[in-house]
């Protein structure tokens with residue numbers, strides 16, 4: 001089949017087209033790879049969460065590490081370790097949100113997958129009911145990681161998808177005197 005055969009444009013075609021317009025107006029900002037604000041943001045992949053707009057972030061300011069739930073998995077720790085040790089970040093902000101898809105799942109999801117495809121995934125679904133507790137668990141996983149040299153500025157938040165506001169989740173260990 002010839003690649004020149006016209007076909008219905010896919011969503012990826014639309015992205016590529018948008019990129020051409022983006023590149024046409026793009027000038028090399030001359031930046032290095034080290035995030036200017038020395039912060040890594042770990043957040044859910046939710047489509048309603050525009051991290052840069054919601055946090056006032058500009059190009060080059062931060063690392064963004066996203067997955068379903070904004071969960072601190074081994075791979076999240078891998079990215080944070082590289083972020084801190086190779087690229088100079090010092091702070092970590094964890095952002096979960098209201099109405100997360102993971103609140104509608106349970107670990108049965110893995111069992112159902114196994115029944116369907118004959119193989120149980122090695123990863124946990126990381127489903128949760130209480131978003132605040134999930135944020136606390138994520139903060140704890142970052143703070144206790146032996147690979148991360150900077151764990152004194154780790155804060156967790158819940159983003160409200162209906163108001164756009166962040167609410168901080170305070171843990172006893174992170175409560176500040178001042």
Ligand SMILES: [Zn+2]
Nearest residue numbers: 044046100101
């Ligand atoms: Zn989510």
